Amino acid sequence: MTSPTPPAEPTYADRTFRSPAGIVGGVLLLLLVCWIGGDAVFRGHGWVPWLALAGLLTAVPLVVAFTLRPVVYANEQRIRIRNPFRTITMPWTEVADLRAGYSSELFTEGGAKFQLWAVPVSLRQRKKAARQQSRQSLDDPYGRTSVHADVRDSQSRLATADQTMADLRELVERAKAGASSKASAASEAKAPAPSEASVSVRWAYELIAPAVVGAVLLVVLLAIG
Structure with a gap:
């Protein structure tokens, strides 16, 4: 006769803690970076579009990492x-x-x-x-609390x-x-x-790798430009 399987412990959903101000600031900063970088890509001449692409490849992962990712x-x-x-x-x-x-x-x-x-x-x-x-x-120097006070x-x-x-x-x-x-x-x-x-x-290599590649490209383009 097999012994009954003990009931599994209940699992609870994760509580999430993050900074709303960081999220708002990150979204606004991403919009600003993409607007400036996109304008340089489509309207720039010579090496400017390539420099803008390298800058975007570097900046976007960093902005996401420091503003939207932390939780x-x-x-x-x-x-x-x-x-x-x-x-x-x-x-x-x-x-x-x-x-x-x-x-x-x-x-x-x-x-x-x-x-x-x-x-x-x-x-x-x-x-x-x-x-x-x-x-x-x-x-309330004596610590007296009204019966209608909210303990929270x-x-x-x-x-x-x-x-x-x-x-x-x-x-x-x-x-x-x-x-x-x-x-x-x-x-x-x-x-x-x-x-x-x-x-x-x-480690978040999905953010580290593009930022490093973009930084290397930006240095190379600035050196040869």
Whole structure:
């Protein structure tokens, strides 16, 4: 008689964190680059169209890499950080800390550090949130809260980057607590503890290659022109 197959753990859709301002700026910059480059390609003379093509081949991948590409995907099991030129994937158990100083950074248990390009830190927004919190403390110095107050209001006063990092830290704590309980259950059942995938890094050669080729062509054309 075969033992029943244990039910698979539910999978949850990834939460997505990215910068709306970066996306808008990237789209506008792409339009500007394509407009100027396209005008030079179709109306230029001599070496100008070729220089424009090489410039477009260099500039477009770089604009996409630094504005449209950065994003952070997170679910209950792991985090995937898509930075301009590489994608880092790791389980939450490999995450040691998340900090947002002048930039958002993730530290692994092995001591590695990765920057979260999709979560830019706005010092102006942080100062504004601090002023709002200061005003609230002056209005209510003894910490008394009205029965009609919304408990989510304190979270809304955080800067966007700080709120995002707080959400990610909550996922880390939840995942580590779950992994600890699984390890305890496995030790009680004298079964091997479930293994976690390690940190993986994949380079974005689809963006690196055309940018490098375009830069080389641009240097060659400028040298012989």
